[in-house]
Amino acid sequence: MATYGANDLRVGVKIIINGDPYTVVESDFVKPGKGQAFTRARVRNLKSGRTIEQTFKSTETVTGADVEDRDMEYLYTDGSVWTFMDSGSFEQLEADATAMADAVKWLKGNEKCIVTLWNGVPLQVTTPNFAELKITQTDPGVRGDTATGGTKPATLETGAVVKVPLYMEEGEILKIDTRTGEYVSRVKA
Amino acid sequence: MNLAVLKERAQLNHQVRVFFAERDVLEVETPALSQAGNTDPFIDSFSVNTAQGLRWLHTSPEYPMKRLLVAGSGDIYQLCKVWRKDESGRRHNPEFTMLEWYRLGFTYQQLMQEVAELLHTLIPHLQKPPRFVTYRDAFLETLHLDPHTADEAALAACTRANGINIDGDMPAQAWRDLLLTHCVETRFPTDRLTFLYHYPASQSALAKVRQENGQWVAERFEVYLGVLELGNGYQEQTDAVRNRQILQQDAQTRGDGIAVDEHFLVALEQGLPECAGVAIGIDRVLMCRMQVNDLKQVIAFSWEVA
Numbered sequence: 001m002a003t004y005g006a007n008d009l010r011v012g013v014k015i016i017i018n019g020d021p022y023t024v025v026e027s028d029f030v031k032p033g034k035g036q037a038f039t040r041a042r043v044r045n046l047k048s049g050r051t052i053e054q055t056f057k058s059t060e061t062v063t064g065a066d067v068e069d070r071d072m073e074y075l076y077t078d079g080s081v082w083t084f085m086d087s088g089s090f091e092q093l094e095a096d097a098t099a100m101a102d103a104v105k106w107l108k109g110n111e112k113c114i115v116t117l118w119n120g121v122p123l124q125v126t127t128p129n130f131a132e133l134k135i136t137q138t139d140p141g142v143r144g145d146t147a148t149g150g151t152k153p154a155t156l157e158t159g160a161v162v163k164v165p166l167y168m169e170e171g172e173i174l175k176i177d178t179r180t181g182e183y184v185s186r187v188k189a
Numbered sequence: 190m191n192l193a194v195l196k197e198r199a200q201l202n203h204q205v206r207v208f209f210a211e212r213d214v215l216e217v218e219t220p221a222l223s224q225a226g227n228t229d230p231f232i233d234s235f236s237v238n239t240a241q242g243l244r245w246l247h248t249s250p251e252y253p254m255k256r257l258l259v260a261g262s263g264d265i266y267q268l269c270k271v272w273r274k275d276e277s278g279r280r281h282n283p284e285f286t287m288l289e290w291y292r293l294g295f296t297y298q299q300l301m302q303e304v305a306e307l308l309h310t311l312i313p314h315l316q317k318p319p320r321f322v323t324y325r326d327a328f329l330e331t332l333h334l335d336p337h338t339a340d341e342a343a344l345a346a347c348t349r350a351n352g353i354n355i356d357g358d359m360p361a362q363a364w365r366d367l368l369l370t371h372c373v374e375t376r377f378p379t380d381r382l383t384f385l386y387h388y389p390a391s392q393s394a395l396a397k398v399r400q401e402n403g404q405w406v407a408e409r410f411e412v413y414l415g416v417l418e419l420g421n422g423y424q425e426q427t428d429a430v431r432n433r434q435i436l437q438q439d440a441q442t443r444g445d446g447i448a449v450d451e452h453f454l455v456a457l458e459q460g461l462p463e464c465a466g467v468a469i470g471i472d473r474v475l476m477c478r479m480q481v482n483d484l485k486q487v488i489a490f491s492w493e494v495a
Contacts, residue, residue: 007275007277028278028279028280029276029277029278029279029280029281030278030280030370030371031231031276031281031370032366032369032370032374032411032418033411033418033421034229034231034232034392034394034421035231035362035363035365035366035369035370035392036231036359036362036363036366036367037231037275037276038355038366038367038370040370040371052354053352053353053354054354054355055353055354055355055367055371056355057355057357057359057363058275060356060357
């Protein structure tokens with residue numbers, strides 16, 4: 001596995017800290033004129049998403065993390081693992097619930113996702129920014145009420161529950177921003 | 190390339206020359222490529238192959254300028270490019286411009302005053318008078334820790350208490366450097382100069398040392414604006430034997446076979462006059478003057494595109 005000198009810890013470099021994979025989000029070279037040099041970095045844990053500050057001695061070497069982003073298509077789930085396919089090689093990989101996290105809310109099949117692999121195993125799944133999903137259950141709509149801005153919960157075909165405007169009906173399709181989980185618009189069937 | 194920056198730099202260089210002309214300090218030039226390198230443990234020199242063997246690019250013009258002082262030059266200054274290997278970042282470029290000067294008969298306190306005068310000329314928006322603080326007091330104020338008496342364990346505990354994550358062991362001075370860069374410097378005011386002085390004696394380099402409250406400290410100062418370190422000055426060590434010891438010790442610590450500057454050491458045996466000297470990073474002064482926060486913004490072509 002590649003190792004990095006402290007000077008090579010540029011933004012985007014993936015490294016191992018205490019056994020976990022991290023990506024460098026910010027790094028700066030600090031050095032008192034006559035003193036020891038350090039690389040002061042902000043790094044994000046690719047498993048937990050948490051960002052921490054980590055300082056490296058300039059002489060230190062850090063083990064690289066074998067992390068890659070792959071464009072993959074979501075195929076199906078058996079409820080415990082989610083299967084993705086590399087559209088180029090047709091290779092199939094299974095992501096567990098931890099790697100899926102909120103992604104399960106927005107996938108019904110055939111979406112093009114980015115699967116982040118660590119040592120060849122899915123670590124994180126990034127869905128497309130927008131999903132179009134059908135409402136399977138919601139309270140009856142309040143016809144004509146497009147002005148008050150009120151919302152109600154609606155269950156979607158994937159099981160996700162989102163807030164929608166009062167006038168939305170069961171069976172309608174809506175557009176969701178998957179990054180925020182918020183309703184964007186109604187999609188004409 | 191930004192024409193406004195080029196003009197500011199030209200104007201700044203002009204102001205520097207006027208400042209020293211008014212004070213009868215002579216502008217000099219010394220070789221950039223030397224048969225010897227800098228033995229300072231944390232400063233790395235570039236080397237160049239020549240027909241006469243390996244030569245080193247200077248990291249500051251200190252050694253040859255002191256040879257001039259020995260030879261009777263009187264007060265001198267130099268504005269030149271210097272090179273330091275592997276120093277690259279928002280506040281570093283491996284090639285940068287240094288202003289170095291020496292004043293005969295000056296104490297380091299007098300030199301700090303002169304540095305302040307020059308920097309107030311070059312950075313006109315500075316209004317408030319400079320702040321002078323000892324290394325010890327700066328640590329006490331910010332970290333409630335005496336940097337001279339705290340041992341490795343206490344220094345390491347202090348970094349952890351301040352939320353700094355770093356793996357492995359380091360010598361005490363490296364912990365002090367870490368606390369200085371991460372906690373102390375970051376609290377220096379951005380609207381006035383800070384002079385930090387009386388470094389631990391182990392950090393004296395070629396400065397004299399003195400006893401202060403029972404501790405040996407270096408008669409050495411650094412000047413900052415906010416976190417930006419602008420310069421480093423000394424009450425110059427005039428003892429030839431002591432200078433030789435320091436250079437040889439440092440060369441041994443480095444262990445990389447860098448050549449010690451014998452021309453410099455031999456010259457010192459004839460007697461370096463009592464003096465104080467300082468080196469200022471001109472690119473950083475220009476950053477302050479133009480109020481930008483990346484060194485790339487004040488140089489025509491940075492290392493990556495040089």
